[in-house]
Amino acid sequence: MSLSILNTYESVATNDVKVWFKAAPISKFPKNGGACIKYKDKQIAIFNFTREGTWYACQNLCPHKMEMVLSRGMIGEDNMEPKVACPLHKNTFSLKTGENLNGSLDAIATYPVKIESDFVYVGFSE
């Protein structure tokens, strides 16, 4: 069961985007923090990294204990690499590559984000 949920998340590169999903207005996302959106059966964490002026999206599922919590984690950076820290046990993941920065957990899936007229869009391949 755990595996089947994990498998629903796969990183999408900007070039492979088929659907730009209109997720929510930017006002729904706190500065330098995240919130979670639903797309089909997926839970996606979106982060408004105001200090960098960048937006990131990744799976909401933490691969450590399989909980839907990453959107509630703190964001920050590790040697210039933007990251999110899971609120449960502080495993950290790169927001760019999804790689687990302080351990050897599986990488999380990341998704492209774009902003158009104050709306946040996430890119999916299906």
Added chain:
Amino acid sequence: MKTILVVGNGMVGYKFCEKFVAKEESKQFKLIVFGEEPRPAYDRVHLSEFFENQDAKALEMAPAEWYAENGIDLIVDERVADINRTNKSITTAKDREFSYDYLVLATGSSAFVPPIKGVEKEGVFVYRTIEDLEGMLAYAAKLKAKNPNAKAAVLGGGLLGLEAGKAVMDMGLEPHIVEFAPKLMPRQLDSRSSQVLQLKLESIGLNIHLSKATNQILGDDGYITGMEFGEDDVLDVEMLVISAGIRPRDELGKNSGLEVGVRGGIVVDNKMQTSDSNIYAIGEIALYNQMIYGLVAPGYDMAGIAVEQIIGKTEALMPAAIDMSTKLKLIGVDVASFGEPFMPATKGHSIIFENKTQHLYKRINVSLDGKKLLGGILVGDASDYSMLHQIYLNGMPIPEDASQLILPASEGSAFGSAMDLPDDAVICSCEAVTKGNVCCSVLEDGNETMKSVAKATKATTGCGGCKPMVADLIKESLKTLGKTVKERLCEHFDYSRQELFDLAKLKGLTDYDTLLDEVGTGNGCEVCKPAVAAIFASLYNETANRQETIQDTNDRYLANIQRNGTYSVVPRVAGGEITPKQLMAIGRIAQKYDLYTKITGGQRIDMFGAKLHELPLIWEELIEEGFETGQAYGKSLRTVKSCVGSTWCRYGMDESVSFAVEIENRYKGIRSPHKFKGGVSGCIRECAEARGKDFGFIAVEGGWNVYVGGNGGATPKHALLLAEKVDKETAIKYVDRFIMFYIKTAQPLQRTAPWLEKLEGGITYLQNVVINDSLGINKDLDDEMQALVDSYVCEWKEAVETPEIRERYTHFVNSEETDNNIEFVSLRDQKMPKEWA
């Protein structure tokens, strides 16, 4: 190009590769490594950690890519079956043939299974590989599903057996250790220390059976059901882990006619050469000085010698004497022995200190002239092990009264500093790193942190036992460079918490972003954000609601996150005093939202299993009933535990409940470097456990005794007496100042007990500050505390009444749906989170 084949990819086989590729000469060789296990070499010494997270990758010595990147062919899951010495080749179990110029045997050992009738039964395990552990975990889970009180035994009470015993205990089985000898750890301990260890282990729940020879393993249907030691002497167990010693895997040596020892092991000389000069043997397979050394450190040394020999540096030789000092790595149980632990009276004198009530035993053996330390045993407190071990290894002079080395904490230390050690003192024996290496890496190569020194020298990367000493050496070396050792918050702030506290105050900064721009660098992280949030809270008593994204999750949502991403709700119940009406209100609300309820260890009620969106709804109802947040989430005042006191109790000297309620309401909401707790007892029977708290009051004839710096939790400590027989107002004043002083000067996440321990001058100094005003800061402390007390607001009230804050409590921002990933199962008429499949 010559070819080296390494047979065995265990810890030592890996170390051979690592040391080999570091040599310039390695380019002239082709290296091929064979491992029989399905994965690259892993850290067997820390095998037990696999139980914690079942993360095999975390134990890897190096990932498979490392071998490829270094030009090594690694072939795993393929056993070498035969050596053909005449044409210098080997054949694998998959019938592939490889030729060699040099062959290195690093086949290690396997667990020794004594020939007891019935050992082949299901449920009997050994403790050596990741696969063994996986088997144990699966079997234990099955047992527990059938019988939650299932028992498991470990055969063997040596170092490894005790580790296995702790492991089965952690798996939730009732643990039994069965030992043939009349004492535990017979090879390392004398009988008195062994008895002390036994008491300690029994106190944490291990059952110990000594002088037991197992006749047969009993069973039913092929599964183990018990062990029989003699007529009518039976232990019912459903699982058994055998840890009765090791046997070298010398079959390749035997079959190809290499010289082997009578009891196994391939004979090597001090070049690590076997009886065939093209074949080397290293690690737990090598019989050196007629001995198999079952430890990694000598194995690593052997790997180094074999590398040197093969690349032609033939002057490198294995020393004749090998240090067998060891420290047991069971959490909470300190045991170590070094040098010669047992000492015949003709060779030296022993000094022994024993305190059975505290499970403490220390013995040192000193030369007849009283000048040299020859060895010793430490049980119960091995904190001085590294230093004693160094004194022994380096033959350093010892104090005239050698008993000072082990007597319990007299003022100051008999040891002096780690800097007194000679430069060639080996600090990290796993990686053979000397004091000189560590200091040089600081002084000459500019490494300033534990992390960078570890990376540069590899010190601390083995068993980790040398960490405290390496930390000392780094600190002292930096001092000689004129650098004070900075407690740096993280990569974004080059300041300690105390400095940052002062900076924020001085500059009047109130926003994380501005603080980072003005005195920090980069974009912050999960270490500095909550630390800064706590500083702002202490300075301005601002709640967690304003800058919510720099708070830890628990503060951000004003609730503790649980195992499955739901939250708990804990209203304040000051002093533990609660009316029947309030009890009913909690009952009604908990029932309405289907929450699991439990009385906490802090004398109040916790309601678990609330979904994010339910939190404001629940709190709205609680607030309506007159409750306030209990701050069970923040680094802030938790509870002030009370006993019933003179209001009801026939022994009570004063009203402890009233005092507890008053003081809990005084300090509620104050945020600090770590959480803090109080207790108030009505007499010295101490039913409120006030001396186990950060601050405590005990009513005595003539007033209140005030205690500070106590701790339960991971490192329990009794609070120390700050003032005696003072009236209530004075008691509060002293504790106000103590808390404020702590808030301003402690490290992030440092409780009052370790803070007080580190405070130079200790309790006497603190008394001088808060009672005699030796720093002249008492007025400030008083004012600052009063400001905090006066500005209290219930942050949950703030949250439910402010629409923008309430909006944060939703799982999805684009859908009304809730998190369908959360599932509950029932538990004794309530519910609990479902385990993940």
